[in-house]
Amino acid sequence: MSSLIAWIMRAIPFGTIIMYGAMGETITEKSGNLNLGVPGIMYLGGFAGFASAYFYENNVANPNPVLSVIIALVCALVASALGGLIYAFLTISLRANQNVTGLALTTFGMGVANFFGVFILDGATYSAAPIANKAFAAKIPVLSQMGVLGQTVFSYGFLAYAAIVLAIVLHWFFNCTRAGLNLRAVGENPATADAAGINVTKYKYLATCIGAAICGVGGLYYVLDYNQGIWATTGQIEALGWLALALVIFTTWKPLNAIWGAYLFGILYWLYQFLPSLLGITVSSAMTDLVQMVPYVVTILVLIAVSMRRKKEDQPPAHLGLAYFREER
């Protein structure tokens, strides 16, 4: 039982990271832009959030936790939105190939985060922002003390709950608002949206930059909560970024599915550590390496199933990956 609880308590924060990534990318993809720069953007967001919190903590006599949260959030949002802006300018205004631009953005984002990260590390293997971490990871008071329920449901930082709220808001936005309808039209058929008087360029830019900003929150959550406020130059965020892209497919572009999908991915990701102890068996470390592929294999299976069912509503936005030029003949 205790290992099951521990498993859930690992899976939900893990899921939260990729949920942000997936929701951000969903917004972007709804506008017809396939941004493969998610890992790079998550790096940018995570690093900007960490660096700003770190400097705030180390340069102010009495750092205020709330202020440090706000500073970190704003910096993460701005930095990742700027990453999105690079992509948006190249693919929307200059009509560069989306796949290639996204990959270049991943290279660039990882480079920026790690390059400046080394300056902060300054020779150490890691550096930390404990105050911000404490604020980000603060559990819900009282409720988190309530036994098993408290542990598994109420013992996460506020961003974990914000992610769920965001998923619901996005669902409402896509399906019940005019801007959401317009955005979907832009991703499905930009020529139609354009002829209906919708400003395609504006929607694409906004969706890409806001989507990137939300992806960046995933990186921020990873560094300041999940990773206990520690910055170290590892490649973990990159893998998480690709997993977030996988999750978008898994949810068939529906934000509500991201809630359970993300936690499922979390469960699957931590399968290697908790399932053996839950079943009371020992597994070689080689096997645990192998089990890490499960979320990706599941995504592949979903991809295949969706393509076999050919249900129109489960398909990616019809114009995904293509640039739009009004005067095209």
Next chain:
Amino acid sequence: MPNTQYAIRLEHITKTFGEVTANHDVSLEVHHGEILSLLGENGSGKTTLMNMIAGIYYPDEGEIYVGDEAVDIRSPRDALRLGIGMIHQHFKLVDVFTALENIALCMEPGEKFDLKKVRSKARAICEKYGFALDLDQKVYEMSVSQKQTLEIVKVLFRGADILILDEPTAVLTPQETDKLFAVMRNMKADGKAVVIITHKLHEVLTISDRVAILRRGEYVGDVATKDANEAMLTEMMVGKKVELDIERPLPVNPTRRLSVHHLSVTGPEGGRVLDDVSFDAYGGEILGIAGISGNGQKELLEAIAGLQRADGGAQIQFFAPGAEDKPTSLIGKTPKDIRDAGIHLSFVPEDRLGMGLVGSMGMTDNMMLKSYGKGHSPIVDRKSPRELAEEVRTELGVVTPGLNTPVSQLSGGNVQKVLVGRELAASPIVLMTAYAVRGLDINTSYTIYHLLNEQKKKGVAVIYVGEDLDVLLELCDRILVLCGGKANGILDARTTTKEEVGLRMTDLQSNKKEVRA
């Protein structure tokens, strides 16, 4: 000087695309309460001109006035704000949305998002004009005419004062066309300015008050419809007197070349797109196939050509010259199998650059599309295709900068000449053509008719899928009418009438639940 009686006025409009001048110095005006036909051959710049009013293209030169105010229409958004609505030839609809959602996209800027209100307003429009439209149906489930209806409702919903319809009748039956015309007259009575783009003369004469004519991107002039006749309009359109009669020699010694029995094809959504069709095609005659677009013509030709799987029980037999008693079955054969069996079956498909040719390749590489695999060498031989390309270029007068210029850069007529040239070079026994003159100017169209007649005289069995009933009646010997994927009779083209064919194109409709606009 600007005058308020004009709804819209164009002055000295010029638009170029790269080297091509689509419109040159065009001036034109439309009045309120009038239906103007914009007439011109394919490629004469009608759609480009109207797209500039609708904000899709921006003119290189010239001014546009709405009312008496000079305006810059930078986007469709600006056009809508000025009360200009356009129904494009290629529908602007989102497939995965319902009709209602598509209509909701056209709400006024700043209007509150209230689908209930949209629904009741859309219903009111449908009632007023007598449209039957299921607002909750997804667009991908709609027939072409339902989509057309939805487009019209969209424009009316937005409330346009100036309405442009780009070849709206291309996909409609004569009966549906009449209904559309009634709606247009209704709009005219409301004081709206209506522009209809078309190249069908009889429609021009039926519906419009005035005709404006474009030729090769330039404005030729306008005439009041009551003073116009077909010959005169054609002359204005083409620039010289044109003999509009198509030659039709009597079939000589017709021999059965192709026999189709109980051919059915199941579509990707599960329904039958072709249902139990049987007919014979004879050498030395042209068999026309009529029907509303999307009623099984494409599937019929593709099934014969080996591109569609025929359902069980079907028979497609080919009778080679000299072996009339030993037919070859085409069922289950791929295009390559058919070629390998020595069957000379040529096919000019509807989608020229998407099926018949490779747009990014030059003439030479396109000539070898079907023959590149000859021989055992792993290397392609480009010598004989190059010679063939040169031959087609000279014989059919293809205008191209070079044999390696991508064919997608050629004009529509030249693209079709390349395709037809290659197919004829394969010395066919059976020649199938789908919409062989769609989008071509009159001269090229007549070149194509002439080529088909040449083949007919050579004893080739020609199958001609067409959309213009006048041409079908003049060119073909017999006409097979398709309706909802079923064969709805084979008529003698020399004796039947347009009304008869039109009726047969739709009279199975009564069996279906579908209600049309």
Next chain:
Amino acid sequence: MAAQTTHMAEPLVRIARREAAPLSRKIAVRAAAILLALVVDALFIFFVTGLNPINVYVVMWGGTFSTTVRFSWAMRDLATLLCIGIALAPAFKMRFWNIGAEGQVLVGGLATALIMVYFGNSLPAPALFVAMVVGSLAAGALWGFVPAWFKSRWNTNETLFTLMMNYVATSIVACATNIMRGQASSLGTLNKATKAGWLPILFGQRYTINIIVVLALTFAMYAYLKYSKHGYEIAVVGESENTARYAGINVRRVMVRTMIISGAICGLTGFLIVAGKDQTISTTSAGGNGFTAIIVAWLAKFNTFYMALISFLLVFLERGASEIASAYSLNEYAADIITGIILFFILGSEFFINYRLIWRGHHKEVKGE
């Protein structure tokens, strides 16, 4: 004309398609893009480090050209990157977005390493090399085959499928190296004592064989795409599947066959990395080259000789950046930033080849263009 209203002025700038830009323009635009990128990079270096950018670029130049050893390293890296680019060329020409090169390289390398370890002592050298090559080709081919088969059958999205396959490969490699290393903390050099399965030194250079193989592949792939029947089929399928079916081409077979070739060459790259370069395998053996090669293949428009040029540019930057890093005690991530900026500029520059801008007030003169 006095009626001109101000609320809807002509747009400040409009764009129009440019038909087939002349070669001189293409070269000029790209050269300008690279120059601009270098200026931006110089600004970046100056503001972050305060170093004189000119000096930095001189050091950078030295990263590739200062010694023969450095040059041979650059050639080695070029061979790796180019080899993957060559592998991607037929897939991309077929409009099949193979984002899975990283994984295909990894499984190829893994197959090579496994054969080296388990047959290194039992097989004679020629047989061992044959087994290693065949093993790597087969493993890569399998990794290419799986997504292609699903795409050919159900049109399963290959971009996402191949991307996921990368991580499946990573997991498998992690698992296999874990088994091979046993109790050791890392795998270390394979067959260190016997050097079994190590590509021999030729003409006094360690990487000669890698370079020769890739050079041969550059020519072979160019010819394959341009002159062979297969190449013609790939071009037709890439342009339009309907046209291909109309022409009697078996689309499914071409798709699967091409991806097997693409995957197999990626696998071979894995062989070259393991046998000819690292003599070991890890989850980072492909080192992101699988992704960079996508950019290379795309920018070169499937022409393998252009690919060689672009690969060289990227490798030059990469090596230059690490040279800067060690000379000025920065870190090697600077290379990613510099490369990223250059890629952004090159990608953006395509626009000025395919489109032209028409500024407000200049629209009367457009015909002069």
